[in-house]
Amino acid sequence: MVARLRAVTVLGLAGLLFSACALADVRDAVSGGQTLRLRGAEPITLDPAFSTDSASWSYIIQIHAGLVRLDNDLSIVPDIAESWSIDRGGTEYTFRIRENVRFHDGRDITASDFTYGLERNLSPITKSPVAAGYLGDIVGAAELRAGRASRLAGVEAIDARTLRIRIDGAKPYFLAKLAFPTAFVLDRANVESGPDWWRRPNGAGPFKLENLIASERVTLRRHNGYWAGSANLTTLEFDTGPVPGVALYEQGHVDGAEVDLASIDRMMDRRTGYRKELVETALLSTWYIGLNSTVAPFDDELVRRAFAQATDRDRIARVFFRGTRRAASSIVPPDLPGATPATAIGFDARRARETLAASRYARAMPEITLAVGPGSASVGAALAEMYTRNLGIEVGVREWDEEFFQALEGRSAPLFLTGWIADYPDPENFLDILFHSRSIHNYAGVTDPDLDRMLVEARTEPDRERRSRLYQDAERMILDHATAIPLYHETSRVLIKPYVRNLRVTPLGILDFRHVGVGDRPRASAP
Numbered sequence: 312m313v314a315r316l317r318a319v320t321v322l323g324l325a326g327l328l329f330s331a332c333a334l335a336d337v338r339d340a341v342s343g344g345q346t347l348r349l350r351g352a353e354p355i356t357l358d359p360a361f362s363t364d365s366a367s368w369s370y371i372i373q374i375h376a377g378l379v380r381l382d383n384d385l386s387i388v389p390d391i392a393e394s395w396s397i398d399r400g401g402t403e404y405t406f407r408i409r410e411n412v413r414f415h416d417g418r419d420i421t422a423s424d425f426t427y428g429l430e431r432n433l434s435p436i437t438k439s440p441v442a443a444g445y446l447g448d449i450v451g452a453a454e455l456r457a458g459r460a461s462r463l464a465g466v467e468a469i470d471a472r473t474l475r476i477r478i479d480g481a482k483p484y485f486l487a488k489l490a491f492p493t494a495f496v497l498d499r500a501n502v503e504s505g506p507d508w509w510r511r512p513n514g515a516g517p518f519k520l521e522n523l524i525a526s527e528r529v530t531l532r533r534h535n536g537y538w539a540g541s542a543n544l545t546t547l548e549f550d551t552g553p554v555p556g557v558a559l560y561e562q563g564h565v566d567g568a569e570v571d572l573a574s575i576d577r578m579m580d581r582r583t584g585y586r587k588e589l590v591e592t593a594l595l596s597t598w599y600i601g602l603n604s605t606v607a608p609f610d611d612e613l614v615r616r617a618f619a620q621a622t623d624r625d626r627i628a629r630v631f632f633r634g635t636r637r638a639a640s641s642i643v644p645p646d647l648p649g650a651t652p653a654t655a656i657g658f659d660a661r662r663a664r665e666t667l668a669a670s671r672y673a674r675a676m677p678e679i680t681l682a683v684g685p686g687s688a689s690v691g692a693a694l695a696e697m698y699t700r701n702l703g704i705e706v707g708v709r710e711w712d713e714e715f716f717q718a719l720e721g722r723s724a725p726l727f728l729t730g731w732i733a734d735y736p737d738p739e740n741f742l743d744i745l746f747h748s749r750s751i752h753n754y755a756g757v758t759d760p761d762l763d764r765m766l767v768e769a770r771t772e773p774d775r776e777r778r779s780r781l782y783q784d785a786e787r788m789i790l791d792h793a794t795a796i797p798l799y800h801e802t803s804r805v806l807i808k809p810y811v812r813n814l815r816v817t818p819l820g821i822l823d824f825r826h827v828g829v830g831d832r833p834r835a836s837a838p
Contacts (some may be wrong), residue, residue: 351549401481487735491738615793
């Protein structure tokens with residue numbers, strides 16, 4: 312999250328997925344199972360068609376399930392589909408649904424349930440903000456979304472256990488897209504029971520929703536009928552109130568907590584004893600500054616290049632974030648499998664002023680405000696001060712709440728800070744999703760026919776080396792035109808108690824609770 316498929320706030324994806332843990336009594340595992348207590352962000356929705364934020368996404372992947380999933384090593388593995396085949400042309404996928412796989416209420420899942428879910432999510436009535444990005448490769452998706460068709464032509468339930476999907480070109484990343492919530496199976500009766508159906512979801516995942524109390528708690532209960540066998544945990548409890556995480560961790564009230572910026576030095580200090588409980592994971596994420604090329608003064612490439620030259624990303628990562636972020640010189644994370652990232656314009660304050668002076672706005676610079684999302688005001692202020700110092704112009708900061716992502720999607724923010732974490736490990740998920748002219752996530756308003764052609768060609772290029780070069784060339788074009796300035800890549804830092812077993816954060820920020828176990832907790836001392 313996600314987002315916008317999973318755009319995230321400056322607190323970081325892991326902060327939304329696993330930011331701190333719930334305030335709870337410290338007691339032994341419950342009889343017949345175990346309880347893991349975490350601090351979770353408030354979900355906006357549990358409807359897979361609207362999974363645009365990482366908080367919602369983190370619950371949805373526990374409650375719902377799809378044909379395939381990504382494992383801890385980011386490999387595509389079977390989920391509800393026990394197997395699949397791809398035709399020689401790479402455009403027809405045939406999935407075999409497992410026998411005796413069921414929704415939480417016990418009803419058998421069939422291929423028709425997947426057909427319904429895909430058509431419902433692509434329907435213009437649903438108005439999903441993410442369906443086009445994840446399901447748009449399917450033949451007939453555009454016609455269905457536009458209301459020119461009532462059925463999805465490229466999807467067919469051959470029989471109860473066989474599903475066929477045809478796509479519009481051989482795209483090596485398509486299968487990974489089916490691991491995203493938008494492609495998860497849905498129970499039609501459940502969805503059509505009312506607009507708040509997602510508060511009572513009849514999913515197929517390893518956990519089911521027990522309750523959702525706004526600004527207080529989300530509780531998930533083990534689904535004993537899960538096809539792969541019951542999880543070790545009986546209950547997952549997420550406290551969604553305003554309780555700090557690290558303090559609760561230190562007091563022994565919680566099983567794990569993300570390390571916030573204020574606590575990082577203390578937690579990293581081996582003398583405190585917490586360093587050995589700290590789990591670090593480099594995330595496939597990039598935070599970047601977007602410069603809207605359709606709005607003054609950023610419609611002048613010289614202004615954009617001046618801002619790129621004035622960006623001291625090393626200082627932001629090293630000083631502001633105290634070494635907890637990795638300075639980014641590319642949009643595509645360097646750890647992305649098979650990627651060959653390009654290199655951004657480097658920091659040079661003297662040249663930045665010279666470049667700005669050569670722009671057509673040198674003598675009449677419009678007012679410039681950096682738009683940031685919730686929780687990002689402090690880093691926004693550091694960036695604004697940096698630009699004021701290095702460019703000699705005033706740059707303001709505006710922190711937006713709900714309006715932030717609306718402004719991005721409406722392309723009304725001239726200068727903005729946002730982030731992206733991979734939904735699947737492919738450069739297409741960064742470059743095509745964020746910079747193709749027709750993408751809803753092209754917040755910078757990039758409209759370059761040459762770039763579009765390159766991105767479209769890369770989608771179906773069968774030769775891996777040539778495909779990698781196409782994406783490298785596309786990224787170089789984006790960076791040279793300075794419509795995006797890479798700032799930093801995130802690293803998840805989570806404290807996990809020694810008695811919690813098998814809890815991992817993957818490079819996508821995914822937490823798989825199916826095999827997590829909780830040993831004996833220390834008993835609370837008497838007051």
